[in-house]
Amino acid sequence: MAKACFSRWQVLVGLLLACVGAVQAAEPAPPAASGLTEARWLRAPRLYGRITANELGLVINTADPYSVTIGEYYAKRRGIPAEQILRVQLPMRASLTPEEFAVLDQTLRSHMPENVNGLALAWVQPYAVGCNSLTSALGLGLQPDLCANTCAATRTSPYTSYFGARPWLVIGLRPTMQLAARSVPAAMAMIERGIAADHRLADVVPEAAVAYLAATPDAARNVRERLFPPAGPVPGAPGFEVVRVKSDALPPMRRTLIYQTGLARVPAPLGGEWLPGALADHLTSFGGQLDRPVGEGQMNILDWIDAGATASYGTVSEPCNHLQKFPHPQRLLQAYAQGVSALEAYWHSVAWPAQGVFVGEPLAAPFAPVPMP
Template identity: 30%
Template sequence: MVVGVAAPVVWAGGGAENAIVIIDPTNPASLYVGNYYVQARNIPPQNILYLSPQAASFAAFAGFQKEALLGTAGNRAILEHIDFVVIAPHGAFYVPARDLVSDGCSSVTRFSASSAFTMSFIAEDVLRGASSSTRRNHYFSVTAPQAFDSSIRFRNGTGSRADDAERYFIGALLGYDGERGNTIEETIAMIDRAVAADGTHPDGTFYYMKTTDPLRSGPRENNFSRAIEMILELGGQAEQIDDVLPLGRHDGLGVMTGWASPDIDGGDFTLLPGAMGDHLTSYAATFDTSGQTKLSRWIVKGAAGSYGTVEEPCNYPGKFPHPFFHVWYYAGLTLGEAGLRSLGYVPFQVLSYGDPLTQPFAYLPMVTVPDFPEETVSGTIALTPEATTDRPNGAIAGFDLLVGGVLHGQAGPGESLLLDTTALPDGPNDVRVIAYETGTVRNQGRFLGTLNVSNSGKIIGLSLSPRTGDRSSILLATIDGGGGPVREVRLMHNERVLASGTGFPMLAAFRAEALGAGVSRVYAVADYLDGSSALSSAREVTIDYANPPSTQPDTAPPVAYGYTRRVPRNRPILVELPAFDPDDPNLTYEIIAPPAQAAIEGGGLSRLLKPNPAARGADAFTFRAFGNGTASNVATVTLEYGAYVPCEEIDKYKTRCRNNKVKVVVIFSTYDNETARLAVAVDGVQHTADVVNRKAKLILSNQPLGDHVVELLDPPNCREPAVVTCGG
């Protein structure tokens, strides 16, 4: 059987495709660690956002960072499968949040940097100020492990459609490089250990420490025995020791203790790669006070992650990882999933620290695609994936096909995936086939390939010189190509524009500091006048962290680059202001003429564009850069909005399945929306239908038996996802 969609959407199990990485483009440490993590985890370029995670208040965070995350991911068509928000070090570990959450013991004035993103879907409710610090985390459970999925609303540990069910992300701060945090080298070493640990099933012991401190040991120790029993039942090893640390033990898979200032650095014990350690105390993640041992010491000791609070939380058990953390971790969940599933309350003050994708106890499926083409392809092709798992009595549930980070289809075991390559740019396209297991843990494995496409005969090439350097280096890019006249050529790094032009050859200089230290992949994109587009192969650049750039005597004005930014779902989206100055690395920017149908917020080289509710068609704004006090040219950023229809103009919305045909019908109340295009996702794959005579109709034939999830994407936020059943 050959299908485009063959299984309900199950985005879970914790892989690179499920993570967004947030990097501060103005922070050298953030760029370096972010680049390293992206390379180590093979995060898709579409999953990287460049913005400062810092905010003056949680209200400011909700208006900028949260909107940038949800809107940009939505416009890139990846939001539906993003579960983790991984934050590179950026000089902050909390967001001010005074007078939003009540607590009968101690005032809540801070949210952790990770939890601010975790709460993205409930941010507006939190801002109403009616939450208690004991507000239930609905993903929490002591019943069974359950793979996390941000597209699911949880209630009492399971998916639910109840009004009080809630959605979350799993936020995590990779490291804090300020005082009492971790050095860049320590964070990078942690990333190496975490990645190497995945799927290794290390032999060792989980240690539960019962100390003589009733305030810090007492909240959790009553659940130690049951957690140990469950780990033993799963075939693992766990032990309770009446001490602060497991001294003399060198097989630590995890340590859970309660003590204000344990001597983690000096203790004679060893943590194995992938371990989690925490010590329930008030100031473990309060880096701006010297009191008590910081969770950063667990990372130095060898842990992949830890948990602690960013201010005095009082010792409510629900504010700290439950002893079942290690049970869920050993069952195969990622560190981030096990962490959030073990926190009884919404983690307002709790900092998730380390690599949340770590999964040493996962059974990672082995995936192949025997018919993956080595030759150049065109038209529609079929891919038939195969996968196996080493899990005892395990089985493969299905496969997801991603191209350029975007979901293009799903299939069950033994089925093939159809891919219409005419919807892709010519050139090398990144293809990922993800296999996921049956059961509740949903571990993933993946096939990675490059699909060379040629439907329009377009070919472009990119050369860079030099390919190595330090932070003061200046690189020169040359882009050449053929296949007809071009409208725009862009030099790209992780979905952000570095430079642009309007023809071949295009030459552009840019600073290594713009990429950041570490290994980066730079590529080119060309849009042609005939409506086609093409990609170049990516080129790796390796930049040393040494020799930061400094301002030199002025020899030439800056050059600012305009480009086209598509806003297909009319949600907020990040826009960059690319510019280059050979003498001044510290450019400033000015918006000259704002867009007519949107507002622009923020400062620096990364801004947030917020379209008006009725924005559609074409728009533009202009900007210029200043270096050494000299102004650049005025550059134009052209905006292309998707067809948007206000929710109130929807008169009827129907979806059903009959005779194995999924049918979606939307009828509008006016004729004002003629030629607009409706966007609907069925099982996570987007389809479109034109509006004709007030009606848009989509019919998908030959759908498999069973449930299918139907979501109205454009117009957005108008209807909740619906489930229709074929053959029921």
């Protein structure tokens, strides 16, 4: 039986944290690239705690050899408690039916202990439920009405205005990420990058790390440029800086921790030197269709994993270019720099995640404080 180990006081504190401050999740920042408003940093909410292996649930598809191998490897490398591992049988295809999803969702809810506040799915397919992504359907709830008009506004995620590390207990939401890569060796390498990232940038004199934010001539996909912060140091994160670049004039990329752009296909090679724990994504319509072959149509976000990133995000159905459906550059940088995991930073940055699939090693946390001995 699941055991809730949180006091009434902790629940009340969590509820207060969910209500304090204004993240402006559904509202984009003032246009910084238009010349009318100078780029500036938004006020960052203070985040508390971090989801670790002791609060992460792991789901393995026993019908998928990749899933079994990677799930067992991840459980061992990250030390996921046995009672937080669920083995299921799922079809190996891109999308689940609503009925198949309902069975999976209910199985998870009945199996996972109450202390599980995030989920890792150890497979590549399935990644969708109709026009919804599977990670968001499990985390936020299925939104079947969206399929009538995938360009419409979707439900705002309450996670964007929750600042603690107990979202399941407080707001009934478990942020979810897929341990997805194109092969078992690629997935193992991604996991090792996530592990190597932990606490790496938390030293008093940390390694240099760079967030490259690329403007592009693709007007429809360049809408996030208005959200870019000013170039220079990231507030409160020594050694971490923002470099604003043009996609047609990329400098040699070094010490890359964040890379965001807006193109249907990013020219290879995808960046240069990647730090462990690097996050990278591009704003386009179908980057989250994880079964899309290499080089066919729009770029698959698994290309970022192949290149050396540790996590990414993309949409599984046509979202149009709503800013709220993609990672907010400042929210992503600010959350990650506060020491939370890749899973939490990405979920904090997307206001309308219904169509977006989160992939990568969820527990990577380069800015997390070094544990006390």
